[in-house]
Amino acid sequence: MTASTVPTVPTMLRLTDRWGRTADDLRISLIDKCNLRCTYCMPAEGLPWLKKDELLTADEAVRLADIGVRVLGVKDIRFTGGEPLVRKDLADIIRGVRTLHPEVSISITTNGIGLDKRIDELVEAGLTRVNVSLDTVDREAFTALTRRDRLPQVMAGLKAAKDAGLEPVKVNAVMMRGVNDHGAVDLAQWCLDHGYQLRFIEQMPLDADRSWARENLVSGAEIRSALSERFVLREDPAPRGSAPAQLWEVCGRDGARLGTVGIIASVTESFCAACSRTRITADGKIRSCLFSNEETDLMGLLRGNASDEDVALEWSRAMWGKPRAYGSDEITLNDEGYVQPERTMSAIGG
Numbered sequence: 001m002t003a004s005t006v007p008t009v010p011t012m013l014r015l016t017d018r019w020g021r022t023a024d025d026l027r028i029s030l031i032d033k034c035n036l037r038c039t040y041c042m043p044a045e046g047l048p049w050l051k052k053d054e055l056l057t058a059d060e061a062v063r064l065a066d067i068g069v070r071v072l073g074v075k076d077i078r079f080t081g082g083e084p085l086v087r088k089d090l091a092d093i094i095r096g097v098r099t100l101h102p103e104v105s106i107s108i109t110t111n112g113i114g115l116d117k118r119i120d121e122l123v124e125a126g127l128t129r130v131n132v133s134l135d136t137v138d139r140e141a142f143t144a145l146t147r148r149d150r151l152p153q154v155m156a157g158l159k160a161a162k163d164a165g166l167e168p169v170k171v172n173a174v175m176m177r178g179v180n181d182h183g184a185v186d187l188a189q190w191c192l193d194h195g196y197q198l199r200f201i202e203q204m205p206l207d208a209d210r211s212w213a214r215e216n217l218v219s220g221a222e223i224r225s226a227l228s229e230r231f232v233l234r235e236d237p238a239p240r241g242s243a244p245a246q247l248w249e250v251c252g253r254d255g256a257r258l259g260t261v262g263i264i265a266s267v268t269e270s271f272c273a274a275c276s277r278t279r280i281t282a283d284g285k286i287r288s289c290l291f292s293n294e295e296t297d298l299m300g301l302l303r304g305n306a307s308d309e310d311v312a313l314e315w316s317r318a319m320w321g322k323p324r325a326y327g328s329d330e331i332t333l334n335d336e337g338y339v340q341p342e343r344t345m346s347a348i349g350g
């Protein structure tokens with residue numbers, strides 16, 4: 001074997017699981033705190049926040065990202081939370097990873113509040129892409145859903161991301177029946193008009209209020225049908241791979257192409273069989289699956305002088321045990337015995 005054909009990542013240390021999947025898409029939650037209180041995610045009064053010394057430091061987050069890329073074959077890194085912009089050192093973390101790995105994709109998922117003030121430093125630090133969560137363009141519905149009157153700030157954040165050239169700027173939207181679902185088509189129109197790529201996400205049972213009910217779910221099929229009342233939708237023929245969103249080409253009634261909309265039907269059209277994600281919580285625990293009840297602690301290793309190889313080995317062991325789907329090898333979200341995980345979306349890192 002010549003030097004150029006030697007694999008840089010030994011098969012043993014890929015993030016492979018018992019079901020034949022390999023994770024190369026890393027989500028690191030940097031903080032559990034948030035400045036919104038979206039009803040599908042957080043309770044009105046917030047949650048007992050992690051203490052500062054329980055959170056990954058900037059150096060620890062960079063080290064984990066580096067081990068992920070260099071030793072375990074991670075290709076995409078997304079920083080999330082809670083709200084990642086609440087971390088003052090977000091640009092330092094991005095810069096730390098970018099300096100070590102000029103080629104890797106580094107993105108954030110954010111509610112967009114304050115993004116307009118930070119975008120230049122984040123792009124300069126090496127940010128590649130952003131996903132901004134925006135569930136409605138109706139100010140009243142926004143305030144009801146997030147329990148904060150901040151729609152203009154989110155729109156300013158989106159505009160700043162686009163002006164900074166971070167294409168495609170993606171918008172994540174969760175529809176809640178009777179709260180914002182009536183505005184789904186207007187939201188799509190607004191995103192198409194402004195050049196943002198909207199992705200509807202089915203609500204998952206990861207809310208702190210534990211009020212998720214299968215019968216209230218606004219499904220991907222319902223959203224497609226609502227969009228079809230104003231637009232003509234054509235399924236994107238490109239292979240989807242492990243991408244959670246099914247993309248649809250959106251055209252006007254006159255046939256003019258307006259853009260694309262994605263639908264992430266995580267509940268009704270499961271894509272677990274192709275999942276390529278590995279997650280680290282803000283307190284340094286591996287969650288092999290969003291819905292897992294089991295976590296593997298890496299923080300203790302990081303703070304106990306373990307080598308990068310020890311951390312990588314523990315991480316790959318945790319991923320080997322990744323459940324088949326929805327946190328289980330046997331049952332799914334739609335079965336009777338399904339138990340919602342202890343941690344909520346904001347505490348896991350979506």
Ligand code: SAM
Binds near residue numbers: 082084172202
């Ligand atoms: N605060 C940032 C934000 O809202 O974009 C990042 C963290 S948030 C937990 C990440 C994503 O998870 C958001 O797009 C949000 O809409 C989504 N999310 C939160 N709770 C959800 C739920 N119960 N079902 C589906 N998506 C959810």
Ligand code: SF4
Binds near residue numbers: 036038042345
């Ligand atoms: Fe905060 Fe994001 Fe959860 Fe909304 S979805 S409460 S913005 S963490």
